[in-house]
Amino acid sequence: MKKTLRLVAFMLLALVLTAAVAVLLIVKLVLAPEKGEWSTRAQLGPVSFDVGVPTAVRLLTSHWFAPQLDGRVVDTRFGTVRMRWLAQTNALELDCAPCSVDVPALGSQPVRVERLVGTVRRDASQLSGTLVATPPASAAPGNAGASVANSGLRGRWDGRLSSTALQLNIDMQDGPLAQWYAVLVPGLPELQRARIGGTMALRGQFALPARSFSLQPQIAHFTVAGLGTEALLDARSSCGASARLANDSWLARAVLAAEDQRFFTHAGYDLTELTASIDHNQQSGRAERGGSTLSQQLAKLLVTGDARTAERKLRELLYAVEMEQTLGKARILQHYLDNAPWGANLCGAEAASRHYFQRSAARLEPAQAVWLAAMLRNPQAAVAQWQRDGAIDTARATWVAEGIRGIPRRQREALLKSVAAAKFAPP
Template identity: 55%
Template sequence: MSPARALRLLLLSLAALLLGVVLAGAVALRLLAPQPGEWAMPLRIGPWHTSASVPAALRLATAAPFATWLDGRRLQTRWGPVQLHWQAHDRSLHLQCAPCRMPASALGGTPLELQRLQVTVFRDFETMQGLVRADTGVDDGPALQAWFTGRLQGGGLALQLRLPATPIADAYAVLAPQLPELRQARIGGEIALRAQWQLPAGPLRVQPQLEGFTVQGLGTEAWAHASSSCGAPSRLRQGDWLVRAVLAAEDQRFFEHPGYDIRELQAALSANQALGGVRRGGSTLSQQLAKRLVTGDERSATRKLRELLYAVEMEQTLGKARILQLYLDNAPWGMGVCGAEAAARGYFGRSARQLEPAQAVWLAAMLHRPDAEARAWRSSGGIALERAEWVAGQLRGGTRARERRAATEALRALAQPAP
C-alpha cells in the first residue's frame, strides 16, 4: 500500500471515529436534554456547558447498553471518588464512594465524613429500588444499611427509605468515628428510621425512632455539685418567672423528653431545609447545656451528635432539676454576661427571683441571639419586641391568660427606650 493511500485511510478512519463520537455525543445530549419543569443539573463537556435531565441520566445509567460502558469507571465528584460497577446477571448498578463527604446543611455547615458509602440500584421501567450501606470501611464492621424505593415521576424522583432497627453505637461508629467521646462512652439502644423525599425540591421528611437510648462513661455525674464560672447561682425555683420564661422560649417539653426532642428536631430539619441553612437548632436545654460546658459553638452535625451523648447521660445522672439549674447558671446573656443572676442584676438591677414577668420574658427572649440583643439594649435601651411577645404567649407552668396579656403589655412599654 502506497504511503498516500495509507494516509488517506488513516484520515478516513479518524474522521469516522470523530463523526461517531460527535453523533454519540449528540444522541446522548438529545437523550439527556431536560423537558420543561424537569429536574436538571449543569453538565460540562470540554468547553461546552449545558443542562442534563437527572431522570434521563438515571434511566441511561441503569440501562444495560450504557451501564456496561460505565462498568469499572471512576468518577471524581464533589462528595468524593465514585467507583461504578455493573452486574449484568441481575442488571444492577453498584456505586461506591470512599471516602465520602456527605453534606448535612440542615444540621450544620460541615459535611459528615463517611469512610465508605455503597449504593446498589435496580430499575424496572420507572421504578427503582436498592440498598444504601454506610460503614467504617471494614466489611464485617459496624454499618448502617437501609433499603430504598423510588419512582421517576413528575420530572423528579419520589424516594422512600427505611433503616431497620440498628444499634445506636453502630450509627455513631459510622457517622462520626472521630468523636473523642466514643473512646469511653458505652452507648445502648437502637435507632430505626423512615424517610420520604420528593427530589429535587420537595422536603425531606424523616421519622426516626429511638428505643432504649442510654449513655454511660462520660462523667457527667461530676456536675451534680459543680459550681458555675459565671458567678453566684440564681437559686431559682420552678415557679419563678424567669424559669417559666426560659422554658417557654427554649424548651417547652423539657419535663417530657429524655434529653432530645424528636418533634422539635423534625421541625428544625424542615425549617432549615426551607431556608437553605441552619436557622433553627432543635436542641433541648440539656443539649444546649452540653454545648455550653463541653462542645462549643461549632456549626456541624458532629457537634450535634456529641451534644446528644452528653444530654442523654445527663438526664440519667443529674435529673431535670439539676440540669435546669446548671443551664440557668451558665446560659449566655450577651456581651460577656452569663448566668441568670448576673443577667438579672446587670440588666435590671435586681436578683433573678425578683424579676417582673416582662423582665423575665425579655431575658428569656435574649437567649435566641444574646449578643445582638445585648448590643441593641445598650445602644438604645429598647428591645426587639416580636420575639419577646412570642415568648410571653408561650408562658405555661400555671401562668394564667390574663398574666400573659399583662406581660405582653408591659413588654411594649419596655420596648420603648427611656427618654
C-alpha cells in the first residue's frame, strides 16, 4: 500500500513538474522576441528569459486575452496595479494606487500620484485610452475645498506600437492649478493656506525603450495669495549692507543677463526656459539645469531651500508667483542682489564687490560687474577656477556680456573687449 501511495505521489509530482515546464516553454515560445524586436528580461519563478515587449503588449491588449485579466492584481515597480476589463468599450482598465515613477530629469525623488487610472485599447498597432489622476481626500488646497480633492485631472493618450519602439502622446485637459498641486504634491503645507488661481493643460510625448520625453505645459492666469510674502517688502538681508542698486546699474543688468533675461516680461515663471531645462535634463539623465527665474531663485534663497526635488520646485513656484504680486519686480531684483550667494562663504552683491574688487557694488566697472554675474551659476566652482587659473570661465563671462540689454552697439563691443582682456587678482 505504501509503495502504491509513493508511486502515485511520484507520478503526481512528475505530472506537475511536466505541466510547469510545459507552461514555461509555452510562455517563452509565445513571448520570445522576434529578430530585431525590442525586448526585456522577465522573471518567472527561478527562470529568467527574454520577452518581446511589442509581442507582450499585443497579447495583453488582445480582445481574447485581456478579459482574462479582469480582477487581477499585480505588484509593479510603479505600484500595485488592479486590472478590470470594460466590456462595453473593449478596454482594459489599469488602476495604480499609489503610483510613482522615477524621473531623474525632474529631481532626485520619484514623482508620486495617489491614484492613477488609465484605460488601454488597441487597434492593430494603434493604442489609445484615457487617464485620470486623483489626489487624496485630505489634499484640498485652502481655496479649493472638497471639490478639488475629490475630483481628478483628466486626459487622453494615444500611441503607436512598432517592433522596436512605443511612441506615446498624452494630452491632459485644462484644469485648475489648485487641482494640479493637490494631485502632484498633496503634502505641501502651503496648500492649506494658499489661494491658487489659474489653469494648466499639459501635453507630452514619450518614447520607449529610449525613455525620452518632452513636456509642453500651458498655464493661464496663475495667481497665488495667502503665503504672506508681503512681509518681505521691508526685510533686511542677513548678508550685510544692501547694495541699493538701480535696475539699470551695470551689476543689475549683468545679473539679469546671466540669470533671467526675460525677468521684466514674465509673471514669476518662464515656460520657455522651464521646457528647455526639462529637455536638457532628460537628455543628461539628471536634474542639472533648473530653469528658475530670478523670482524663483529668490524664493529658494529665502524660503524653500535648494533640494533637487520636484516638490521643492513646485513650492518655489508658489512663492515666486505671489512675490511678483506682493513685492514687484524692482524689490525682487533688489532682494536677489542682496541675498545671492557669491562663493567664499559670501552672499549679497555689496559684500561680494568689496571682497573681490575692494569697491562698492555701485562703483563696479562694467567688466567687473560681468565677472560677478558670470559667477552666479556656480559660485564655489568659479572661485576655485579663479584661484587656480587666474580667471573665471571667460566663455561664460562673454555670454553674459553679450546678453546685457539696453546698451549701444559700440558700448557692447567695448565691453566685450574689456571682458576678454580682464585680469583681476584672485581672491
